[in-house]
Amino acid sequence: MAQSADVPAAQEPVPETAEKPAPYDDKLARLSEILGAVHYLRNLCNKDGEPGWREAMQALIDAETASEPKRRARMVAAYNRGYRSFASVYTTCTASAVAAEGLYRNEGATLAVEIAARYGN
Incomplete structure (x- = not known):
């Protein structure tokens, strides 16, 4: 029996693209957490705000996870x-918030250099 022209033929399901973790995903997750913390702390202590931290994170997510929604969600x-962990502790800029921001920024810079040197093209 011929199929009717207005009823589409059954299609085979399209397999979900398998996501393969990158060997540096743990370091990337830590860097993501650090960027969230630094974004919160820098904006807390800088009355003009610094949107660059969130923008840098968005660019990193876009570059690393363009077609991998699960990796994107993890990042x-x-x-x-990282953002919320400091938002729950600091509501005003204090000396310890400034010190924490500096420590996190240094750790983030070290991680970024390490990831790029070891895994970059």
Whole structure:
């Protein structure tokens, strides 16, 4: 029996693209968490705000996870965890907030250099 022209033929399901973790995903997750923390702390202590930290994170997410929604979700979660961890502690800029921001920024810079040197093209 011929199929009717207005009823589409059954299609085979399209397999979900398998996401393969990168060997540096743990370091990238930590870097994402650090960027979230630094974004919160820098904006807390700088009355003019610094949107560059969030923009840098967005560029990193876009570059690393363009077609991998699960990796993207993990990076976003790590960023938000870093942001929220300091938002729950600091509501005003204090000397310890400034010190924490400096420590996190240094750790982030070290991680970024390490990831690029070891895994970059």
